[in-house]
Amino acid sequence: MDSAVPVDPAEPEPILTSAGPLILPDIPPAGATAVPASTATASSGAATPPGVAPGLPFGRPGRSMSNNPFVFGFTAALGVLTAWWLVQAVASASSVLILIVVSLFLAIGLNPAVEVLQRWNVPRVGAITVVFLGVILVFVVFGLAVVPPLTAQSTQFVDQLPQYVQELQNNPLIRDLDQRFQLLEKLQQYVTSGDFGTQMFGGVLGIGSVLIGAVFNSLTVLVLTLYFLGSLKSLKKMAYRLVPRSRRTRATLLGDQIIDSIGGYVAGNLIISLIAGVTTFIFLSIMQVPYALALALIVALTDLIPLVGAFIGAGxxxxVGFFVSPTVGIVCLVFFTIYQQIENYWIAPTVMKSSVDVPPLATIVGALLGGALLGVVGALLGIPLVAAILLILREVVLPRQERA
Structure with missing residues (x-):
């Protein structure tokens, strides 16, 4: 039975190199007399080549370059180039990243509806299917309500275009300007030239590409939302596992609260927009304004945009009310002004009371900053993100500052 060989703790461990273990020269203990290298070599009987240190077959290592200015500058430049490349990559993929963020935001916002259906003993797959079909139904109804009026009005405008031109020719002011500057003649030459056809064709292609891009982005958002909605629980578990075990419970509670706040904000905003759309449809139907359903859907969709959305839909x-008659237009202005006051001071606080607890100043700042950074998408995401930041400040940062 082999006996364990005692190891001297004072003996240094050899350094492994490509030529084998590097034997360091013996360091005499404190109080001992150092033996010259020539004497040690002679006693061991190993011949050392001239110019080579004993035990170092490839020569003595040089001084470390960790403090070399060249190495420091090269490393710093490499870091700057890497950061610049990452910024360029993010900027190039910004459109795709925005679609992903919007899809995740919608999935978190639709998750409360899925959970309500689950509490009614509906399987999660069935609940997701019902909610997703409801979203698609909203888009279909919006398209059916908006596209036919636009098509009809465009056709009517093209049919009445010669009449509009004749009215312009009969106008004394236009006739005088035409006699002085030959406006109609120049307009006719421009229309019959090839430049107008080229620009018109290019404009049609541009509009077509925009419409195709919008349809493609909408389908992409719908598909990503469906995938995020189906795998939201697994995504949350994976994200929480990235947090150290000692802080995982608290991070889970905070993360669930943030997700609930975002979902509550989206649900509350949808309820407010639904109330605005239904109220607008009833009012426009009473006033006999044409295309009341299409206008009500536009008001409901624009009402989702913080700060300015309600004014866009009301405008x-x-x-359209002014096209009916000046009286109807003025009545519409009065109605939307009164309704906005009711929505801002009664409907919105009542609906949002239990979902997102954000001070009014923080809401305005979040919407303005989000709109400045990402446009409409940023304005939509700004308020729930501000709510998440305030929650982290209240539950993490401020208690830590009090203990310090």
């Missing part, structure tokens, strides 16, 4: 509906 479009009131403009």
């Amino acid at each position: 479009v509906a009131s403009l």
Whole structure:
């Protein structure tokens, strides 16, 4: 039975190199007299080549370059180039990243509806299917309500275009300007030339490409939302596992609260927009404004945009009312002004009371900053992100500052 060989703790461990273990020269203990290298070599009987240190077949290692200015500068430049490359990569993929963020935001917002159906003993797959079909139904209804009026009005405008030109020719002011500057003649030459056809064809292609891009982005968002909605629980578990075990419980509670806040904000905003759309449809139907359903859907969709969305929808509906008659337009302006006050001071606080607890100043700042950074998408995401930041400050940062 082999006996364990005692190891001297004072003996240094050899350094492994490509030529084998590097034997360091013996360091005499404190109080001992150092033996010259020539004497040690002679006693061991090993011949050392001239110019080579004993035990170092490839020569003595040089001084470390960790503090070399060249190495420091090269490393710093490499870091700057890497950061610049990452920024360029993010900027190039910004459109795709926005679609992913919007899809995840919608999935988190639709998750409360899925959980409500699950509490009614509906399987999660069935609940997701029902909610997703409801979203698709909203898009279909919006398309059926908006596209036919636009097509009809465009056709009517093209049919009445010669009449509009004749009215312009009969106008004394236009006739005087035409006699002085030959406006109609120049307009006719421009239309009959090839430049107008080229620009018109290019404009049609541009509009077509925009429409195709919008349809493609909408389908991409719908598909990603479906995938995120189906795998939301697994995504949350994976994200929480990235947190150290000692802090995982607290991070899970905070993360669930943030997700619930975002879902509550989306659900509350959808309820407010639904109330605005239904109220607008009833009012426009009573006032006999044409395309009341299409205008009500536009008001409901624009009402989702913080700060300015309600004014956009009200402006479009009131403009159509002025085409009916000046009286109807003024009545529309008065109605939307009164309704916005009711929504801002009664409907919105009541609906959002239990979902997102954000001070009014933080809401305005979040919407403005989000709109400045990412446009409409940023304005939509700004308020729930501000709610998440305030929650982290209240539950993590401020208690830590009090203990310090």
